[in-house]
Amino acid sequence: MKTLVIKFGGAAVASPACFDHVAEIVKSKIEKKKRVVVVVSAMKGATDRLINLAKEVHPNPPKREYDMLVTVGERISISLLAMAMDKIGLQAKSFTGSQSGIITTSSHSEARIIAVKPHRIEKSLNESQVAIVAGFQGVSEQNEITTLGRGGSDTTAVALAIALNRENFFSEVEFYKDVRGIYDRDPHLDKTASKYDFLSYEEALKITLAGAKILHPRAIALAKDRVRLRIRSFIDLNDDGTVIGSDAYLKEETLFYESLDPRPYQVSLKGLKVGQC
Known part of the structure; x- marks a missing residue:
């Protein structure tokens, strides 16, 4: 099962x-x-607060200790989300990057994923639990906590999708944002901006490399021809968002995605605005 x-x-x-x-x-x-795996970033502003705290103590903190500190943000998020799921009757278990089997290089604060060994995640999924994974972090082959750089949670999600769907050629990642997809201009600054319904990997990579911060370029490069990406709003859940993939991928996987994405969602949006929940 995918x-x-x-x-x-x-x-x-x-x-x-x-x-x-x-x-x-x-x-x-x-x-x-x-089967669902949820990758979560730190709460909005949490990582910046931790970085500022570090710099109050040391103007140029040791990178190992920096990584040890800033990974706290994601650990807070995964545990709180597991609690929220338990409250509504969902079985869930949270995992840090190292517990998830995200193996990286030893370059603190700029590590790269070199392998994914999601044994504990697969066990959790086989027990009908939702696996909640801390993005942005992993563990080096020397068993040191590492981080993937800002935006690294996007790469975490794609890497997990590939590892967990290794028997399927196609896999899927949904990214929930405070915008409805990828636009030709920043929709926060320009209300006339137009949303793209579909982009090829090359088009999306070009847009992000030009400065759009909607998705990390490394995640798109890793996903190419292996993972279809969908950027959508966590506010307007009925909007289809922007799909990043290939034409062949789009055609092959249409039935799978339609069965996965029921609408309307049974989620209350009353009074919900950008920046609130």
Whole structure:
């Protein structure tokens, strides 16, 4: 059975109340009897606060200790989300990057993923649990905690999708953002910006390398021809968002995605605005 990977950025978990909303989104996927892994970033602003705290203590903190500190943000998010899921009757278990089997190079604060060994995640999925994974982090072959650089949670999600769906040529990652997809201009600054419904990997990579921060370029490069990506809003759940993939991929996987993505979602959006949950 295919495993869907869902990634929530910091804006989606900006406050404690947001975790209830995220849990309901995940529940809508579980109700379709899909295996789900959720990758979560630190709460909005948490990583910056930790970095500032480090610099108050040391103007140029040792990179090992820097990584040890900043990974706290994601650990807070995964545990809170597991609690929110338990509250609505979902079985879930949280995992740090190292517990998830994310093996990286030893370059602190700029590590690269070299292998994924998701044995504990697969065991959790086989026991009908939702696996919640801390993005942005892993462990080196020397058993040191490492981070993947800002935006590294996107890469975590794609790497897990590949590893967990190794018997399937195609896999899927959904990224939930505070925008409805990828636009030709920043929709926060220009209300006339137009959303792309579909982009090839090359087109999406070009846009992100030009400065759009909607998705990390490394994640797109890793996904190419192996993982279809969908960027969508955690506010407007009925919007299809932007799909990144190939034409062959889009045609091959249409039925799978339609069975995965029921609408309308049974999630209350009353009074929900950007930056709130």
